Amino acid sequence: xxxxxxxxxxxxxxxxxxxxxxxxxxxxxxxxxxxxxxxxxxxxxxxxxxxxxxxxxxxxxxxxxxxxxxxxxxxxxxxxxxxxxxxxxxxxxxxxxxxxxxxxxxxxxxxxxxxxxxxxxxxxxxxxxxxxxxxxxxxxxxxxxxxxxxxxxxxxxxxxxxxxxxxxxxxxxxxxxxxxxxxxxxxxxxxxxxxxxxx
Numbered sequence: 001x002x003x004x005x006x007x008x009x010x011x012x013x014x015x016x017x018x019x020x021x022x023x024x025x026x027x028x029x030x031x032x033x034x035x036x037x038x039x040x041x042x043x044x045x046x047x048x049x050x051x052x053x054x055x056x057x058x059x060x061x062x063x064x065x066x067x068x069x070x071x072x073x074x075x076x077x078x079x080x081x082x083x084x085x086x087x088x089x090x091x092x093x094x095x096x097x098x099x100x101x102x103x104x105x106x107x108x109x110x111x112x113x114x115x116x117x118x119x120x121x122x123x124x125x126x127x128x129x130x131x132x133x134x135x136x137x138x139x140x141x142x143x144x145x146x147x148x149x150x151x152x153x154x155x156x157x158x159x160x161x162x163x164x165x166x167x168x169x170x171x172x173x174x175x176x177x178x179x180x181x182x183x184x185x186x187x188x189x190x191x192x193x194x195x196x197x198x199x
Contacts, residue, residue, distance in 0.1 A: 001050055002026075002048050002050050002059060003047065003048060004045055004046065004047050004048055005019050005021050005026050005028065005045070005046050005048055005059070005061065006019075006021055006043070006044070006045040006046075007019045007020045007021035007022070007026075007043065007044070008020050008041065008042070008043055008044075009038050009039060009040050009041065009042055009043075009044055010025055010040070011040070012035055012038055012040055014035075014153055014156045014157055014160065015029060015030070015157065015160050016028060016029045016030060016061075017030055017034075017035060017038055017046070017061060019044060019046065019061075026059055027059065028046055028048060028059045028060060028061030029058060029059065029060045029061065029082075029086065030046070030060065030061045030062070031062075031067075031086060031089050031090045031185075032090055032153070032154075032157055032184045032185045032188050033063070033089075033090070033093065033185035034046070034061060034062055034063045034067070035184070036183055036184055036185050037063050046061035046062060046063065047061070047062045047063075047064065047065050047067075047068045048060060048061050048062070048068070049062070049068055049071055049072060049082075051082050058082065060082065060086065065135070066094050066134060066135065066136055067089055067094050069134045069135070070089065070094055070097060070131070070134055071085050071086070071089060073127060073130060073131065073134060074088055074089075074123075074127070076126065076127075076130075077119075077122060077123050077126050077127065078122065078126075079119060079122075080119075080123070084112075084114050084115070087112050087113055087114060087115075087161055088109075088112050088115070090157070090161070090188060090189075090192070091111055091112045091188075091189055091192045091193075092108065092109075092111075092112070092189075094136075096108070097131070098131050098132075098134075101123065101124055101127050101128050101131045102128065102131070102132075104124045104128065105124075106120040106121055106124065109123055109124070110196060111192055111193050111196035112192070112196075113161045113162050113163065113192065113195070113196075114161075114162065150176065150182065150183065150184050150187055151172055151173070151176055151187075153184050154168075154172045154175075154184060154187045154188045154191055155168050155169055155172050157184075157188055158171075158172070158188070158191060158192070158195070161192075163195060167195070168191070168195070171191050171194050171195055172187065172191050174194070175187050175190040175191050175194065178190075
C-alpha cells in the first residue's frame with residue numbers, strides 16, 4: 001500500500017497530478033481544492049489512498065490525512081465508490097462534510113452529483129457517529145494559484161463529474177460573473193450547488 005508520495009510536481013491536470021518520486025512519475029487523482037495547493041516544478045507531499053481492482057490500480061492524492069481518511073470512510077457506505085467519494089470531497093470541504101453529517105443536512109449532501117435524497121440519508125445514518133473519529137490535522141495547508149484558467153478547469157471538472165458541457169458552461173459563467181475573483185475550488189462548489197438546485 002502506498003501511503004504518501006513526495007517529489008516534484010511534473011504535471012497538473014483537471015482531475016489529477018503527476019508527481020515524480022525516486023525517478024517514477026505517479027499519477028494521483030485529486031480534488032480541485034488539492035490541485036489548487038500545487039505548483040508545477042515545486043516539491044510536494046501528498047497523502048494517498050490506493051484502490052486496487054481486477055483491471056486497474058489507481059492512486060488518489062490528498063493534501064492532508066483528514067481528507068484521505070474521510071475518502072476511505074465515505075466508501076464504507078453502500079453504493080459509494082472512489083469516484084463518488086471524490087465528488088463528495090470536491091463539493092464539500094472536510095469541515096463542511098463533517099458539519100453536514102453531524103447536522104443531518106441531507107440538502108447539502110444532495111448537491112453532490114450522483115447522490116440523491118435516499119443516498120444522502122443513508123450517508124447520514126451510517127457516518128454521523130463515525131465521522132468524529134477521523135482526526136483533524138493541526139494546521140491548514142498552504143495554497144498556491146492554479147495555473148490553468150478557472151473557467152476552463154471548472155467546466156471540464158463538471159463534465160468529468162457527468163454534467164453535459166452545454167449545461168455546465170452557462171452556470172460557470174454566471175458563478176464567475178458573481179464572484180470574479182473565485183478560485184477553482186470555490187467556483188466549482190458554487191457551480192455544483194447551482195446545478196444541484198436545477199436538478
